Amino acid sequence: MIELHGVTKKYANQTAVDNLSLTIYEGEITVIIGPSGCGKTTTLRMINRLINPTSGSIKVEGRDIKDTNVESLRRGIGYVIQNVGLFPHMTVARNIATVPRLMGWSKEDRLKRVLELLDLVGLNPEDYKDKFPAQLSGGEAQRIGVARALAANPPILLMDEPFGAVDPLNREVLQGEFLKIQKKLKKTVVFVTHDLDEAIRMADRILVMKEGQVVQYDSPEEILSHPADNFVRDFVGTNRALKRLSRFSVEESYRKVSPVTEEAILDKKMIKSLEKSEFLWVVDYKQMIKGWVQAEYSEMNKRISEVMTIVPYNELGVHIDDSLKEALSKMLAQGVRTLPVIEKSGHLLGEIGLDDIQRRSGKE
Ligand SMILES: Nc1ncnc2c1ncn2[C@@H]1O[C@H](COP(=O)(O)OP(=O)(O)O)[C@@H](O)[C@H]1O
Numbered sequence: 001m002i003e004l005h006g007v008t009k010k011y012a013n014q015t016a017v018d019n020l021s022l023t024i025y026e027g028e029i030t031v032i033i034g035p036s037g038c039g040k041t042t043t044l045r046m047i048n049r050l051i052n053p054t055s056g057s058i059k060v061e062g063r064d065i066k067d068t069n070v071e072s073l074r075r076g077i078g079y080v081i082q083n084v085g086l087f088p089h090m091t092v093a094r095n096i097a098t099v100p101r102l103m104g105w106s107k108e109d110r111l112k113r114v115l116e117l118l119d120l121v122g123l124n125p126e127d128y129k130d131k132f133p134a135q136l137s138g139g140e141a142q143r144i145g146v147a148r149a150l151a152a153n154p155p156i157l158l159m160d161e162p163f164g165a166v167d168p169l170n171r172e173v174l175q176g177e178f179l180k181i182q183k184k185l186k187k188t189v190v191f192v193t194h195d196l197d198e199a200i201r202m203a204d205r206i207l208v209m210k211e212g213q214v215v216q217y218d219s220p221e222e223i224l225s226h227p228a229d230n231f232v233r234d235f236v237g238t239n240r241a242l243k244r245l246s247r248f249s250v251e252e253s254y255r256k257v258s259p260v261t262e263e264a265i266l267d268k269k270m271i272k273s274l275e276k277s278e279f280l281w282v283v284d285y286k287q288m289i290k291g292w293v294q295a296e297y298s299e300m301n302k303r304i305s306e307v308m309t310i311v312p313y314n315e316l317g318v319h320i321d322d323s324l325k326e327a328l329s330k331m332l333a334q335g336v337r338t339l340p341v342i343e344k345s346g347h348l349l350g351e352i353g354l355d356d357i358q359r360r361s362g363k364e
């Protein structure tokens, strides 16, 4: 738990944070959101003592941070920023192991941890450990930033617009991946953003700030359904039902399917037995998705290539950790009512339809 009591930070002619009192709960993602200059970064950096408050106090796990040694305080707090600030002349492995090295971990323990973390953030350890930061894409560099922050297993993570410099598509992927990691690790996360969609998707609780003060501190549902004032209402804007969809993952709403194999598709009996559905997914012998066929299709003397519509799964497929909002925008963009749900490798897991999404969005 992190507690702020009447915290104020003043600069010469400006109050960046104004008498802020706030409790941040253990194991939750608390998102701080608000317009540029409202004091988000200042608030975050006071928690790990990169900035000292002008007045007020901050407690981490019951202890006033003024009474804690700065180094040991920071060891318990991972910090992720935009453009990550990886050390350019160090390999990915050395970057990730920065804190464990300072803490005197053995070489074997460090390497083990690096491999574990690369795996956790979705990068193949053997392919990435010896790369240099310049060889990484923006999204990959952010993943390394997260891995580095998690290296010594701190209970708290401070994240300042961590995905802000990544393009929108990759940002949604990173959000989904981080939520998956958080489900496992249950860190106390303070996450700063100015992107409302990101806040709605990531947060257990949202703190809306304005001019250094709290405007509303509530669950995403409450912020969307009962904005505290016109400032929050304007901030939240329209399409609130659509925004809620970003809080649900494909995993909770998709259906398992029985696909047919390319060989079986030429067997009339197989098709007959599956006549209930309008169409069938086709997989190869490794369960990799290939395409779909109209189930009623009866001219089975034709070759598979003539009856099957090939599915470019990178364009059409959704993953179980994608949000329903992403699935919906894919449907709208591609003009289809049903999408295959696939693993990263292309293995077919099931399908998700417009109906499944409508059902979910209607639920309060
Ligand atoms: N070192 C500083 N000196 C003077 N003013 C600062 C300093 N750091 C931040 N500020 C001011 O404090 C306010 C809050 O800044 P910040 O916390 O960075 O906002 P946010 O992260 O919400 O965009 C801004 O008006 C900013 O100009």
Ligand SMILES: [Mg+2]
Pocket (backbone or CB within 6 Å): 040, 041, 042
């Ligand atoms: Mg900032």
